[in-house]
Amino acid sequence: MTVEEHALEHAAPGHHEARTSTGLDNVKVGMWSFLASECLFFGALITTYLLYRGRTLLANGQPGPTPAEVYDIPFTSVSSFVLLMSSLTMVLALAAIQRGDHGRTRVWLLTTALLGATFIGGQVYEFTTFVNEGLSISSSPFGSAFFVLTGFHGAHVTVGILMLLTLFGLSMGGRLPTENARTVEMVGLYWHFVDIVWIVIFTLVYLIPSE
Amino acid sequence: MATTELAALRRGLLARPTATTGRLSWLTTVDHKRIGVLYGYTAFFFLLVGGIEALLIRLQLAGPNATVLSSDAYSQLFTMHGVTMIFLVVMPLGAAFFNYLLPLQIGARDVAFPRLNAFSYWLFLFGGVYLYSSVFLGGMPDGGWFGYAPLSEQDLLAHRMDFYALGLQIVGIASLVSAVNFIVTVINMRAPGMSLMRLPVFTWMTLVVAFLLLFAIPVIGIGLFQLMFDRLFGAVFFNPAAGGDPILWQHMFWLFGHPEVYILILPAMGIVSEVLPTFSGKPLFGYAAVVFAGVAIGFMGWGVWAHHMFTSGLGPVANSAFALSTMFIAVPTGIKIFNWLGTMWGGNIRFRTPMLFSIGFVAMFIIGGLSGVTHALVPSDYQQHDTYYVVAHFHYVLFGGALFGLFSGLYYWFPKLTGRMMSEGLGRLHFWLMLIGFNLTFAPMHILGLQGMPRRIYTYPDGMGWNFWNLVETVGAFTIAVSILVFMANWIVSRRRGAEAGADPWDARTVEWMTTNPPPPHNFDEVPVIHARDEFWHRKYAENEEGVPVPAVAGAADEDAEGSPIHMPNPSYFPLIAALGLPLVAWGLTFASAWLIGTGAVLVLAGLYGWALEPSSE
Numbered sequence: 001m002t003v004e005e006h007a008l009e010h011a012a013p014g015h016h017e018a019r020t021s022t023g024l025d026n027v028k029v030g031m032w033s034f035l036a037s038e039c040l041f042f043g044a045l046i047t048t049y050l051l052y053r054g055r056t057l058l059a060n061g062q063p064g065p066t067p068a069e070v071y072d073i074p075f076t077s078v079s080s081f082v083l084l085m086s087s088l089t090m091v092l093a094l095a096a097i098q099r100g101d102h103g104r105t106r107v108w109l110l111t112t113a114l115l116g117a118t119f120i121g122g123q124v125y126e127f128t129t130f131v132n133e134g135l136s137i138s139s140s141p142f143g144s145a146f147f148v149l150t151g152f153h154g155a156h157v158t159v160g161i162l163m164l165l166t167l168f169g170l171s172m173g174g175r176l177p178t179e180n181a182r183t184v185e186m187v188g189l190y191w192h193f194v195d196i197v198w199i200v201i202f203t204l205v206y207l208i209p210s211e
Numbered sequence: 212m213a214t215t216e217l218a219a220l221r222r223g224l225l226a227r228p229t230a231t232t233g234r235l236s237w238l239t240t241v242d243h244k245r246i247g248v249l250y251g252y253t254a255f256f257f258l259l260v261g262g263i264e265a266l267l268i269r270l271q272l273a274g275p276n277a278t279v280l281s282s283d284a285y286s287q288l289f290t291m292h293g294v295t296m297i298f299l300v301v302m303p304l305g306a307a308f309f310n311y312l313l314p315l316q317i318g319a320r321d322v323a324f325p326r327l328n329a330f331s332y333w334l335f336l337f338g339g340v341y342l343y344s345s346v347f348l349g350g351m352p353d354g355g356w357f358g359y360a361p362l363s364e365q366d367l368l369a370h371r372m373d374f375y376a377l378g379l380q381i382v383g384i385a386s387l388v389s390a391v392n393f394i395v396t397v398i399n400m401r402a403p404g405m406s407l408m409r410l411p412v413f414t415w416m417t418l419v420v421a422f423l424l425l426f427a428i429p430v431i432g433i434g435l436f437q438l439m440f441d442r443l444f445g446a447v448f449f450n451p452a453a454g455g456d457p458i459l460w461q462h463m464f465w466l467f468g469h470p471e472v473y474i475l476i477l478p479a480m481g482i483v484s485e486v487l488p489t490f491s492g493k494p495l496f497g498y499a500a501v502v503f504a505g506v507a508i509g510f511m512g513w514g515v516w517a518h519h520m521f522t523s524g525l526g527p528v529a530n531s532a533f534a535l536s537t538m539f540i541a542v543p544t545g546i547k548i549f550n551w552l553g554t555m556w557g558g559n560i561r562f563r564t565p566m567l568f569s570i571g572f573v574a575m576f577i578i579g580g581l582s583g584v585t586h587a588l589v590p591s592d593y594q595q596h597d598t599y600y601v602v603a604h605f606h607y608v609l610f611g612g613a614l615f616g617l618f619s620g621l622y623y624w625f626p627k628l629t630g631r632m633m634s635e636g637l638g639r640l641h642f643w644l645m646l647i648g649f650n651l652t653f654a655p656m657h658i659l660g661l662q663g664m665p666r667r668i669y670t671y672p673d674g675m676g677w678n679f680w681n682l683v684e685t686v687g688a689f690t691i692a693v694s695i696l697v698f699m700a701n702w703i704v705s706r707r708r709g710a711e712a713g714a715d716p717w718d719a720r721t722v723e724w725m726t727t728n729p730p731p732p733h734n735f736d737e738v739p740v741i742h743a744r745d746e747f748w749h750r751k752y753a754e755n756e757e758g759v760p761v762p763a764v765a766g767a768a769d770e771d772a773e774g775s776p777i778h779m780p781n782p783s784y785f786p787l788i789a790a791l792g793l794p795l796v797a798w799g800l801t802f803a804s805a806w807l808i809g810t811g812a813v814l815v816l817a818g819l820y821g822w823a824l825e826p827s828s829e
Contacts, residue, residue: 020399026323030395033425037387041429044463048437048448051459059453138445141454148440148448166820 031186035193042197045149046204053205055141065135067142071206072126079122080202083157086115087195090188097181105184106171112191113164116157123154146205153201156194163187227781227825231732239782241325242732246332247311248628253336254303260343261295262695264288266688269652273685275673285669286353287371291342293356294375297475298382299339301609304617305478306331306386309393309417312624315723315730316411318402318739323395325780326822331389333790338381341794345374348801352378355667357464360449360457364441370801376439377797383428383435384793390424393417402722404741408502411721412495415502416481419509420474426513427470434463443800458523465516473512475609476576477505479616480547483569486619487551489719490566491558492760494745497550504543504550511540521589522596530589537587544580548573563717564638568619571646575611579604582657597667600660606653618645618698625702626716630728631709637701644694651687655680720748733777785825789818 020026058064093108127147130136137147167187170176176183230236240246267288271280280288310328314321322328345351352375354363363372397410397418410418438460440446447453449460488495495501517525517533525533551573560566582604586592595601618641625633664677671677712728725747726735743749752760795811798804 021401021405022399024399026395026399029398030324030391033391033394037391037425037429040426041433044430044433048433048459051456052448055454057454059447137440138447138453141447141456144437144440144446144448144455148437148446152436166823 025182027182027186028189031189035189038193038197042149042153042200045145045152046201049145049149049205052141052145058139064140064143065130065133067146067205068209070130070133070135072129073206075122076126076202076206079119079126080198082115082122083119083195083198086112086119087192089115090191094181094184094188097176097178097184100178102171102176102178105176106168109164109168109171109184113161113168116161116164116191120154120157120161123150149201149205153194153197156197160187160191160194163190227783229781231782236782238787239329239784241321241329241780241782241786243310243314243322243325243328244730244732244734246328247307247309249332250303250310250335251307253332253339254300254307257295257299257303257339259695261292261300262692264292264295266692268292269685269688271669272671272681274682275671275675275678277670280669282669283350283353286667287351289667290353290355290375291351294342294352294379296609297356297471298379299335299342301475301613301617302382302386303335305420305475305613306335306389308413308478308482308617308620308624309389309420311628312723313393313396313414313417314400315627315726315734316414316721317397317400317405318722318735318741319396319400320734320738320777321780322392323400324392326783326786327388327392329783330786330790331385331392333787334381334385334388334793337790337794338378338385341381341797342374342378344794344798345371345378348374357468358438358460359464360438360441360460361451363438363460364449367442373439373442373801376435376442377800380432380435380439381793381797383432386424387428387432390421390428393421394425397421402738402741405722406741408499409741409744409746411481412484412498412501412505413478413481416477416484416505419505420477423470423474423477423509423512427467427474430463431467431471434460434467437463439800443803458520461520461523462516465519466513468519469516470512472608473508475613476616477508479572479613479620480505482616482620482623483551483572484547485721486565486569486623487554488745489623489717490561490563490569491555492561492718493554493558494720494748495550496553496556497546498744500546501550504546507543508540511536511543515540518586518592521592534587534589538584541580541584541587548577548580563622564633564635564642565619565623565717567639567642568615568622571642572612572615572619575607575615575646575649579607579609579612582607595660597665598660599656599664599666602666603653603656603660606656610653611649615645621702623717624723625705625709626712626728627723628729629706629709630712631705632712632716633705633709634701637697637704641694641697641701644690644697648687648690648692648694651690652684653687655683715747715751718751720745722746725750733779736777783822783825785818785822787818789815789822792816792818 022029053067056064056066089108089112093105093112096102096104096108127150130146135143135146137144164187167176167184228236228239231240231242237245237249240249267280268285271277271285310322310332343351349369350371352358352371354365354372354375358372358375363375366372397414401410437446437448441448441450441455447455449455449457451457484495484501514536515533517529518537521530521533555570582600586595586601586604622633622638625631659677659680662676664671664675671681714728715724716728717724722739722741723730725739739746748760752762755761792811792814795814796808797811799807799809799811
C-alpha cells in the first residue's frame with residue numbers, strides 16, 4: 001500500500017508532488033477509513049463480551065470461573081501501562097525520522113516493538129493462568145467472548161510488532177530514508193489505534209465489575 | 212561486491228512485470244478498467260451458476276411430490292443460490308461498474324491504490340473458488356444464506372458450513388479492501404473542479420455503498436469468526452446447550468444484512484440515475500434530493516435490521532421501533548422514485564435498450580418496495596414470515612431492482628467498453644422476455660406465500676392448491692433463462708461485429724464519455740477541468756433564451772495529447788500471490804491441516820512483503 005501513490009505521482013505529468021482533491025495524503029485517508037472500519041470490528045467483539053460476561057455456567061450446569069474470580073487487575077494494569085508507554089516511544093520514533101535522526105528512529109522503533117512484545121508476553125501468561133483456573137474458550141459463553149476479544153486484540157498488536165520490526169530492518173539496511181517518514185507515521189496511526197482499543201477493553205472488560 | 216549482487220538478486224525477485232498486453236498480463240494487471248472487466252466476467256459466470264441452481268430448484272418445485280432433487284441436494288442448492296447471487300453476482304457486478312467507471316466519471320487516471328484493487332478482485336475470485344470447492348469436499352453449505360444458528364452448527368464433521376463461514380470471510384475482506392480504495396478515490400482523486408455536488412449520481416451512490424461496506428463488513432466478519440470458533444475450536448457463542456444465544460447471530464447477521472440490502476440496490480439506483488436523464492434529454496430532476504436521499508438511506512439502513520427478526524420474540528417495544536424505522540426508510544426511496552419520474556416527465560424520451568431496463572427497474576422496484584412496506588407491519592409480517600411472499604418481495608427488489616439496473620448499465624456502457632453498439636433488436640427481445648419471465652416467476656409467489664406455502668421446503672403434497680402457480684413459476688424461470696441466452700448471444704456477436712459506436716453514441720452527459728471508446732490505459736490524454744454538473748453536456752450544448760438546449764459553437768472537441776508519455780503504475784505479481792494464500796489458510800482450517808495453513812500464511816506474508824518492498828515502477 002505504501003508506495004502506491006508514488007506511481008500515481010508519476011502518472012500526473014508536470015507535478016512531482018501527489019496532488020489530491022482534499023490536499024490530504026491518499027494513504028492517510030485510506031488508513032483512517034480502515035481504522036474506522038476496525039471500530040466496528042472491535043465494537044462487535046466488545047458488545048458480545050458485555051452480553052456474555054455474566055454467562056459463566058459451564059455446559060454441565062456447574063458454576064464456572066467468573067470475571068471477578070479470574071482477573072488479576074494489578075497484573076493487567078502493569079501490562080496496560082507497558083502498552084500505553086509504547087505509544088509514547090512510537091511518537092518519539094516518528095519525531096526522530098522526521099528530523100532525519102535515523103539512529104534514534106531505530107532505537108525507538110525497536111523499543112516500541114519490545115514494549116509491544118512485553119504486553120503480548122503478559123497476555124500469554126494471563127491466558128495460561130486462566131486456562132489453569134478452568135476458564136477456556138469452550139468452558140462458557142464468558143470464556144468464548146473473553147478469549148476471542150482479547151485474542152483478536154493480541155493478534156492486532158502482533159501484526160503491529162511485525163510492521164515495527166520490518167521498519168527497523170529496513171532502517172538498518174538504509175532503506176528507510178527521511179522521505180519515507182510517512183510510512184512510520186502510518187504504522188504509528190495503526191499502533192495508537194490498537195492502544196486506544198486496549199484502553200476501552202481494559203475499562204469495559206477488566207475495570208467495570210459485572211454482577 | 213556482495214551487496215551489489217544481493218541488490219541485483221533482490222531486484223530480480225522483486226522486479227515488476229511490465230507487459231500490459233497478452234493473456235498473462237491479466238494476472239498482474241492493476242488497470243482499473245481491466246480489473247472491472249475481470250470482475251464483470253467472473254460475476255457473470257457465477258450468475259450462470261446461480262441461475263442453473265435456480266432452474267434446478269424450480270424443476271423440483273414444478274409439481275407436487277417431485278423427485279428431481281433429494282431434500283439434501285435441495286438444501287445445498289437453495290443455500291448456494293442465495294450465497295452466489297448476493298456475494299458472487301450482484302455485489303461483484305456492482306464492483307465491476309465501480310471499477311470500470313468510477314475513475315472515468317471523476318476524471319481520474321486510476322483508483323487511489325491500483326494494486327489493492329487487484330488484490331480485491333483476486334480475493335473475490337478465490338473466495339468463490341473456495342466456496343464452490345465444497346462440491347468436491349463433502350457437499351455445499353446447506354444452512355441457508357443467512358446461516359442461522361444453531362442449525363449452522365450441526366454436523367461438525369461435514370464441514371459444509373465451514374465453507375460458508377470461511378468463504379464469506381474471504382469475499383468480505385475483498386469488499387472491505389475495495390471499500391477503502393473507492394472511498395479514498397472519490398474523496399481524493401477528483402479532477403480539478405469536480406466538487407462533490409458535481410459528482411455523477413452513480414459515483415455518489417458508489418461512495419455511499421463504500422461507506423456501508425466499510426462499516427457492515429466487520430460486523431458480519433465478527434459473526435462469521437464466532438461461527439468459525441464455535442465450529443472449529445469448540446467455542447459456545449451460539450450454542451444454547453452451553454448457555455450461548457443463537458439470537459446473537461441473528462443480530463450480527465442482520466446488522467450487516469440490512470445495510471447489505473442497500474449495498475446491493477444503490478449501485479443500480481446510481482446506474483438508473485445516469486441512464487434516465489441521458490435518454491430523456493433532460494438533467495436529472497432534483498439532483499440534490501436524489502443524492503441526499505441516497506445518503507439518508509445509507510444512514511437509516513443501520514436502524515432497521517430487526518425487522519428480519521420480528522418473529523424471534525424481541526418484544527413489542529423493539530418490534531414497534533423497528534416497524535416505524537422500516538416504514539420511515541421508504542421515504543427516501545420514494546423521493547428517488549418521484550425524481551426519476553420527474554426526470555422522464557416532459558422529456559424527449561428515446562426508448563433504447565438501456566432506457567427500457569431502467570424503466571423496468573423503476574416499475575419492478577416499486578412493486579418490491581411496496582411489498583417491503585407490508586413487512587414493516589408486525590402483525591402482517593407474522594403472517595408472511597418464512598413464506599413465499601418474502602421470496603417474492605426480495606426477488607422484486609434484487610432481481611427486478613438490482614439486476615435490471617445492472618443490465619441497463621451493461622447495455623449503456625457496452626460502447627464504452629468495446630467501442631461497438633449492442634444489437635437493439637436482440638436487446639429489446641432480451642428485455643421483454645426477461646420482464647415477462649420475471650413476473651411469471653415471482654408475481655405468483657405473492658399469492659402462494661399468502662396461501663401459506665413456506666420457504667425452503669424441498670417438496671409439497673398434492674391438494675394444497677399450490678400446483679398451478681408453481682408450474683407457472685417454473686415456466687417463468689425458464690423464460691428468464693432464454694432471455695439470458697439472448698443477452699449472451701447479443702454480447703458475443705456485438706463485441707466482434709457490432710456497429711461502430713463513435714465517441715458519444717448516446718448523446719451522454721458525464722465525464723466518462725469525454726474520452727475515446729474504449730478509453731486508453733491512462734483514461735484521459737489531458738485531465739479534464741470540470742466547470743459544471745453534467746460537464747460533457749454543457750460542453751456540447753448551450754441554452755437559448757427559452758432554456759432549450761442548442762448545440763454549442765465550440766469547445767467540445769478533444770485536444771491533442773501532449774508529447775510527453777504518461778506513466779501508469781506498473782503491473783504487479785504480489786496482489787495475486789497474497790490473495791492466493793487466504794483460501795489455502797481456509798482449506799487448512801476446514802480440514803485441520805497445519806501444513807496448508809502454514810503454506811497459505813507464508814504466501815500471504817511473502818505477497819505482502821513483496822508488495823511493500825517492490826519498486827514503485829520499472
